[in-house]
Amino acid sequence: MKLPLLALLLIAATAARADPVQVAVAANFSAPARQIAQDFEKDTGHQAVLAFGATGKFYAQIRNGAPFEVLLAADDETPAKLEKEGAALAGTRFTYAVGRLVLWSAKAGFVDDKGEVLKRGEFRHLALANPRLAPYGAAAVEAMSALKLLDAVQPKFVQAENIAQAHQFVASGNAELGFVALSQVMKDGKLGAGSAWVVPANLHQPIRQDAVILDKGRGKPAAEAWLKFLRSEKARAVIRGYGYEI
Amino acid sequence: MFSPADLAAIWLTLKLATVTTLLLLLIGTPIAWRLARMRSWWKGPLAAVVAMPLVLPPTVLGFYLLLLMGPHGPVGRFTEWLGIGLLPFSFGGLVVASVIYSLPFVVQPLQNAFEAIGERPLEAAATLRASPLDAFFSVAVPLARPGFLTATILGFAHTVGEFGIVLMIGGNIPDKTRVVSVQIYDHVEAMDYAAAHGLAAGMVVFSFLVLLALYLLNSRGRRS
């Protein structure tokens, strides 16, 4: 009887070790998440399986039994809400990145480094993510009201469902400029193309992106290891390299 | 029951679906007619192009339309040269995108109807002095009536339900491009499920009534 029991334990141990963590990642964080997952596997031997999408969709899926174990949200409200509703483990929530808002145009020289272009109003369309849905959109509206420009500029809004689409509106030239995430226009630590004004952080609430272990990740070593790794200096360097603060 | 924003979206949706359906019938009928009577090698490729929107995901189609109709795209340059300006983020742009997206839903039932009619009644019409155009309107169109009804239903319903492209081309501007499907999506994403349910239920009931009315009309037409 002793031998089979031992074998069973061994199998269980290998299974636990090989069992990858299922992570739902906000779309805006997909590039750094991929790089971090590589380092994570190299350094810890655990694997992370990443799914990218809109935070709101993830919320609905998680509430309806999706097999995610960790959520890297695009905001701080959704993880808190999940925790309150008992779908996430209390005490595991923390801010893994703080987004920076940027006013960006695909045309060089169109956006000045003080954002005066907003006051001049010489454009037809200003793209932003839907403020009702996307934290970057809400931050953009906040910043414009702080600058007392909201009423003047609002008729020119074209709203994207998320900042990825807002970026497409601007990149294709259909909107001359728009509010996007700094992480979308940064390339190797610099502005990739066009012109941009990084909106001062004091004009809007910080765009906190929180992570949390979900109910399905309870007692999973890989899930705990993933969150721990996300806090490591190595991961943070990657996050900063993509234009987030932390 | 509905907020003013919802009502505006409903009105806009009806306007978009009506304009789109009318245009689709205008454009789709000659295409379907040609396809149904084509014998040449070109029939395959032409039919494939018309059917493309069935295969491409709406957001992908929307993305390419955004590029095409944008300031650097050929269509965008053409519309600017015409003095219309750029189409994205306008009602006109939504109509263009919807027409392209729903085209196969109108062309295919019409093509099937025309093919089912065949050459025979048209030959008979020709021996009775009807020119090809005359025969088309006096024989082919009335005989293809069930096909036109199906095409109208599908074109209208598909435009009402269309979402991915509208989101991409429309820019979600209230009263201009924010249609019901986008409004529902916003409610859902914002976790305002009550408002979403209301609109969605309204849309389901409305679609059911439209389809029912057309089917009834169709079967009564056949009996008379």
Add this chain to the structure above:
Amino acid sequence: MSVAARFALAYPGFALDVDLDLPGSGVTALFGQSGCGKTTLLRCMAGLERGAGRLAVNGETWQDDSLFVPTHRRPLGYVFQDARLFAHLDVARNLDFGMRRSRGAATVKREAIIDLLGLGPLLDRLPERLSGGEQQRVAIARALLAAPRLLLMDEPLASLDHARKQEFLPWLERLRDELDIPLIYVSHAPDEVARLADHIVVMDAGRAVAQGPLAETLARIDLPIKLGEDAGAVFAATVAERDAEWHLARVEFDGGELWVRDNGTPVGRAVRVRILARDVSIANSRHDDVSIMNLLPATVVAHAAEDHPSQVLVQLRVGETLLLGRLTRRSAQRLDLAPGREVWVQIKAVALVG
């Protein structure tokens, strides 16, 4: 006055090549087996099929090397095998379809044709609620109301069963007698041709292998296609007497007289008589001790081999009228039926066909 039609058209496995000069009035039958090209020829005449060639109808050119009048500009009437009524229009509107679009003077009056073809009770019906025969009657009236100067009919009786056919043929005969435009009638049924046609074109494999007036052509024994059981003579006669006691009628023709079953045709009326070759037997002398009623003196003109080696077809002259008789080769030899020989023909059955 004539219909001159020359057409050449080739499909894989089939070629049409005809050059015809048809009478400019009366009924011409295009006769031949399925696939001989008669329908294709008719479609060429209508412009529904585009063959190279020439078509002139009573002096008006519809097609030649440099001209092709499209179907809808040809003043013709076409009756299809399958009627092809417009399913979305009732009978009255079907009738009016061509009438409203034709510019020429009406061939027939609307009321007259409705009356002639018995369409009055059908006017507000949809085609799907008509029988096959009714549909064909509507199709014929519809074609006539488009003021045609040439009427083309493609086996209008083919879709009807025997009973319907018998019901329908009188309508067609009445029509033939009223019309003064050429009617070209495609058929593979010898009885229809015998009843309706004045002129016949026999077609085989895309070519016209024989043509001429009906009586003369049907009585030929050198036709390239064999009619088999349907071989026989058709000629004109007049009702001379009706015998009330025996219910028989005596008809006179160019060369003699025949007793036939009285079908009610009044005395003096012209009729058409058909005598099948298989119903004719030959004797060297007159026999009165047989049941056969019709005995006529005749002269042997010629004979020809039939498909089966035991059979022979004999052409006989009775006065000015030619008859055909079929008998075994052995009998023909025994009777020594050389051309010029005087014989008696015994006729077992005579049909009055219209």
